[in-house]
Amino acid sequence: MTERPRLEVLDGLRFVAAMSVLAYHYTAIAHVWHRSAAEVFPSQPFAHGWLGVHLFFLISGFVICLSSWGRGIGSFLLSRAVRLYPAYWLSVLVVAAGLTVWPGLPWRPTTLDVLVNLTMFQDAVGAPEIADVYWSLWAELRFYLLFSLLVWWGLTYRRVVAFCALWLGATALATAFLPDGGVVQTVLTTDYAPLFTAGIGCYLMYRFRPTFASWAIVAASFVLALPPVMRRNQLESKAGEIIPNGPVIVLLAVWFLLIVAVALGWLSWVRGRWLVVAGALTYPLYLLHLDLGGALLYLFQWRVPPPLLVPAVTGIMILVAWLVHRYVEQPLAPRLRHALRRSAAHARGPVHRERATSARPQSAHHNAPVRDLVRKQRPHVNGDPGT
Template identity: 45%
Template sequence: MKRRPRLAVLDGMRLAAALLVVFCHYTASDDAWGSPATDLFPGLHDVTQYGWVGVEVFFLISGFVICMSSWGKSFGDFVVSRVTRLYPAYWIAVVLAAVVVSLWPAVRQLNNWTEAAVNLTMLQEGLGVHSTDGVYWTLFVELKFYLLFGLFVVVRGVDYRRCVMFCALWTVAGLAEQVAPNKLLFMWTEPFYSPYFCAGIALYLMYRFKPTALLVGITLISFVLAEYQVSHRVARLGYDTTNVDHRIAAWPAQLIVAAAFLLLTLIALGVFDRIQWRWLSTAGALTYPLYLLHQDIGLTALHALKGRVGPLPLVLGMISAMMLLAYLVQRFLERPLSSALNRAMKSGMAELRYNSAPAERRPTRVQAPAEPERVPEPV
């Protein structure tokens, strides 16, 4: 395959998805303000109350990016890349959030430090343990996708056929859960979110190879299922997510989903290949720490500062502060921790391969070369 330019617009899309979620938490929720957000942000609230759809956009992008970043990798390399990408920034965010909400429990409270320690595994959702920060539930969904994709595709080698079969089987399993509800099946099929991952995979195959009727079909089916499921998300989660006391319409959420599908399709078709603005790549690198850090830390700060500054200027200032915090975390903490974890995991994988091979076939031990500083992959 001919080398393609970096997908800078994809980085911008990730940042836009993160900002949707941030604006939703800051201007569509009453948590930080002690009064209705609808009164504080008239007009704006009507739009930002749908910002939670940014999570669905993340899942769509994730299907595309994971398929791209795992191509040609062994299962061990895939595990190393995912762990070193997800965990360092997450560990830092868990510790910071736990400290903030334990010292200033005005908006959120830390139940106990044992639960915070469990959060460091990223498995708390599976154990029924309270998440230290509200956004962490999405990472468990990501982990399940990585595990399924790794076991059913990467372990045998990522190729066109296996990716298509994975999308087909995961979709069918999700439909089976809808017909015959089962908690275990629901946990692994993720019917609310699997259409986004499957569409992302199909769109990456279009990008890597070319559009075909098969790939267009997978994308369209996933799109229809995504639109159906997001309307159910509005019905089931609308009140809790936006703290409103009236029923909200589904069509704005469906419109955001449609726009995300259209934009990623245009990216896959190479429409934006010429756009190589460096600031988009920099912004994309900040997206993950921004997403992890913004909610409980930001809401606590907003609560402390409310009344001293107008609500909208305060929100804009807080978003700027959270982006600065995300940059500092990414530049001075996440990078060195990721590099150290990467070296340690590669060494561990080398030991696993060496000690798992028959004695007569074991390769000569060779010390791994020093790792160059790497730019983190997108989630």
């Protein structure tokens, strides 16, 4: 199958997802302002912006399947590490430093907290997260680990369909019979598994063609994604207020339809180098916007009107994200890739060197008796002796 061009529209959708989450954090939560968000923005236009993370997960399912097709397990894990860790390490150190020097905070990270967070597996060992936004990375990591098993086996259409069907089925059973969570729900990532599988189903539509199986994966994923979204919506309620589920269902449906439209080629006209740049800024922007941008909002909220302050801080954080991408991710990613490859080669080097030594041809002098013996014993082929 010929290689397809880069889907620049997905870069743009990544940026939309990041801006959705940013707008929600900057306008709809009291954590940033240290007072009621409704007091700052009474109309609450971005009250459902937290659903931007769900768009992230949909895109992730699509892109991870796309980028890992034809790769081995080592290449897959290497690409994920190189993509995630450089900007993440910086964010851990910057946020930890801010928490350490900011006065009046009830909790300050210890050195052990920082070291554990640098691994990105703090949730797995029950360590506190340095930044609130890291929870979504733990969901991504569990998806990568599950999908890596399929990559190790080898990606084919049937295997990917079976993987999605098994994951969705296990998710439905775990949700029905293990409502209190536990290890099984943690491993299966039950609240977000349908988003990843929907993205994978859309990629199958894109790479091959829409089939009953791929449509069934997307439809079942949407149905299973609804209950967790509605539960989260009710958690957003204040003082027992019942929040209608209609808006979040509609917005989730819009996210699904956008990824389906990408898969069917309906958005192939959305192109531009600026989309690639925007997509590159998404990850550092997501990592740093809440803690750094939130600190700026808190410091200047009494000096600058919030409707002006939020766009200004948003612009600053986009600039910061560009600086992180340009001066941290771009130079560090290839070095990290080289270091990991060298480490992997060194780990298996002795075996390979031994094999190479045993397979190395001897000199002509040492090979001569063997060659002569072979020539004597080998029959002539097509009248050409010693061929």
